[in-house]
Amino acid sequence: MAREFKLPDLGEGVEAGDVVQVMVAEGDVIRAEQPVIEIETDKAVVEVPCPYAGRVARVHVSKGQKVKVGAVLLTVEDQATADVAPPPAGSTPASKPPVQGKPEPSPVSKPAPAAAGTGASAATAASAPLAASGDISVRSATPPASSAVAASSATDSSPSPPPVSREVPAGPGTRRLARELGVDLNAVAAANPGVRLTEEHVKAWVKATLSSAPTAPAAGVAAGPVVAPALPDFSQWGPVERVPMTTLQKKTADNLSAGWALAPHVTQFDEADVTDLEELRRKYTARAGEQAVKLTITAFVLKAVAIAIREHPRFAASLDTATQEIVYKKYCHIGVAVDTPAGLIVPVVRDVDTKGVLRIASEMNALAERTRQRKVALEELRGGVFTVTNLGGIGGTAFTPVINYPEVAILGLARTRQQPVVRGGAVVPRLILPLCLSYDHRVINGADGARFIRRVSTLLESPELLLLEP
Numbered sequence: 001m002a003r004e005f006k007l008p009d010l011g012e013g014v015e016a017g018d019v020v021q022v023m024v025a026e027g028d029v030i031r032a033e034q035p036v037i038e039i040e041t042d043k044a045v046v047e048v049p050c051p052y053a054g055r056v057a058r059v060h061v062s063k064g065q066k067v068k069v070g071a072v073l074l075t076v077e078d079q080a081t082a083d084v085a086p087p088p089a090g091s092t093p094a095s096k097p098p099v100q101g102k103p104e105p106s107p108v109s110k111p112a113p114a115a116a117g118t119g120a121s122a123a124t125a126a127s128a129p130l131a132a133s134g135d136i137s138v139r140s141a142t143p144p145a146s147s148a149v150a151a152s153s154a155t156d157s158s159p160s161p162p163p164v165s166r167e168v169p170a171g172p173g174t175r176r177l178a179r180e181l182g183v184d185l186n187a188v189a190a191a192n193p194g195v196r197l198t199e200e201h202v203k204a205w206v207k208a209t210l211s212s213a214p215t216a217p218a219a220g221v222a223a224g225p226v227v228a229p230a231l232p233d234f235s236q237w238g239p240v241e242r243v244p245m246t247t248l249q250k251k252t253a254d255n256l257s258a259g260w261a262l263a264p265h266v267t268q269f270d271e272a273d274v275t276d277l278e279e280l281r282r283k284y285t286a287r288a289g290e291q292a293v294k295l296t297i298t299a300f301v302l303k304a305v306a307i308a309i310r311e312h313p314r315f316a317a318s319l320d321t322a323t324q325e326i327v328y329k330k331y332c333h334i335g336v337a338v339d340t341p342a343g344l345i346v347p348v349v350r351d352v353d354t355k356g357v358l359r360i361a362s363e364m365n366a367l368a369e370r371t372r373q374r375k376v377a378l379e380e381l382r383g384g385v386f387t388v389t390n391l392g393g394i395g396g397t398a399f400t401p402v403i404n405y406p407e408v409a410i411l412g413l414a415r416t417r418q419q420p421v422v423r424g425g426a427v428v429p430r431l432i433l434p435l436c437l438s439y440d441h442r443v444i445n446g447a448d449g450a451r452f453i454r455r456v457s458t459l460l461e462s463p464e465l466l467l468l469e470p
Contacts, residue, residue: 002057005050005074007067010041015198016068017041018246019061028056030076037061037073040246045374052076170197178202179322181262203254206262260402264441267400268449272457274416275431280463288358297433298336298390298413299361303466304459305386305411306332306353312452316385318406319443326443335384335404336364338371346404347371348384357466392416392433401438408443411456412436433460 010017017039024036035047036056050073058075061067168189170178177199178185188197188205195201234240245253274297281295288295309316309332318327332353335346347367352360370376387404390413401412414434421430437453444452459465 002075002077003052003054004072005036005052005076007039007048007069007071007073009069010039010046014041014069016066017046019063019065019067020045022059022061022063023047024056024059024074026056026059030054030056039067048073050074050076052078054078168197169195174199174202181206182321200254263403263405265400265403265438266441266444266446266449267436267438268446268453269398270435270437270450270453270457272433272435272460273421273430274433274460277460277463278416278431284358288361291358291362293358293362294365295358295361297392297416298388299357299364300460300463300466301388301390301411301413301456302334302336302349302352302360302364303355303357304456305334305388307459307466308452308455309386310353311455312448314444314448315409315439315452317408317443319408319440329385331383331385333383333385335387335407336368337387337389338368340372340374342374344389345371345376345381346384346387347376347380348382350383386410388413398434398436401436403438403440408440409452410438411453412438 007017020038020040022037024030024034030036030050030053032051032053033049036050037048039046039048054076056074057077060072060074067073168185170185170189174197175185177183178188181202183202183206185197185202188201191205191208192201277297277300281297281300285295313328314326316329316332318329319325320327331351333348333350334352335348337344337346347370349360349364349367355363367376367380370380384404384407386407387401387410389401389410391399392413392415394415396414397417398414399412401410403410412435414436416431416433418429419432420427421432422428423430435453435457437449437456439449
């Protein structure tokens with residue numbers, strides 16, 4: 001008997017992905033729950049296991065092909081010889097090279113509605129839920145902290161959207177995104193008649209609304225898609241190459257456009273004299289090394305941020321535009337942007353406020369290493385209340401980081417540098433760390449932004465205060 005293995009539901013808001021690798025070939029005998037394909041979504045790279053044991057009669061997809069939830073991936077035939085004993089504990093099946101050749105068309109069934117949930121919008125690549133079904137393992141390929149930005153409401157005074165008619169076809173993730181953005185799904189449906197609404201429809205409607213001159217139309221006014229001006233023919237001036245955007249790049253571009261257009265960003269700059277902190281760090285570097293821990297300034301910064309958040313809890317909040325409420329989180333999980341070949345990815349260090357600097361450094365280093373190897377678990381990318389991004393190792397004197405929605409603030413670190421400073425009437429060289437705090441002005445006012453970044457600076461300039469905290 002032949003059975004078709006279809007792409008299962010990968011979680012709320014995930015309706016399709018790109019084939020990164022086909023791990024089996026036609027004729028292979030596979031066991032039940034063996035990973036057979038890697039799919040890249042806008043959130044992660046997912047190894048998808050096949051629940052059937054047997055011989056692969058046909059591979060319906062190939063590397064680079066886009067497939068939707070419900071599309072047929074493999075046809076598997078049952079046979080006596082396919083009863084393969086499970087591998088020894090701890091072993092992994094050898095990967096097969098991708099199947100070459102022209103991809104076959106894949107029949108697509110209608111995706112099942114994703115389970116409703118709470119928390120970050122599925123539009124947020126860095127922090128959105130991806131409740132994978134079965135034993136799907138996830139290797140992160142999410143966008144950076146400064147890229148993983150979803151749209152926010154245009155103004156504090158925007159009224160909540162009217163109730164959505166139950167006749168509007170949309171999944172839970174799409175409805176939740178509309179609530180977070182203060183968008184009337186009835187209007188989106190009017191602009192897209194006869195289709196099941198997705199998050200892309202909602203974001204396209206928001207961008208179209210924003211592009212209307214001179215001001216955005218009132219809720220309920222349908223708008224068509226935004227059409228960018230046609231590019232010139234660049235080849236008339238020399239050779240060019242066109243490379244298709246990946247799923248991640250497309251999602252990042254959409255989120256950046258919507259987030260930057262809708263969220264009122266303000267960036268506050270300050271400096272911290274970290275001369276004493278650097279001496280302390282060097283003093284304890286050897287001890288940390290004995291525990292295989294790399295002690296960096298970033299670990300001290302995370303601790304300082306956690307203390308400042310305790311004193312200024314609004315910096316760990318989120319704005320619920322649907323209910324016109326500010327959501328205060330009673331936990332302190334801080335994301336740290338990590339540079340990888342796939343871009344900046346943001347793993348989250350848990351309960352930073354309850355840990356010492358050495359433990360923070362240890363956990364942060366381990367997370368960063370797994371992230372670079374694309375082995376970080378999806379759950380380790382979720383739940384952050386604040387993000388820290390450090391570009392000091394690359395260079396630059398300052399920058400304006402983009403908020404990692406639905407968070408309301410992000411702290412950027414530029415390169416430390418020796419700088420002449422007046423101390424006791426004399427000019428002396430001091431090590432200065434530039435700090436760049438971006439925040440959502442709907443939730444945080446300028447005075448609080450200045451107080452927060454000054455508090456972080458003070459803690460870094462007096463590192464003994466960090467050591468006294470639990």
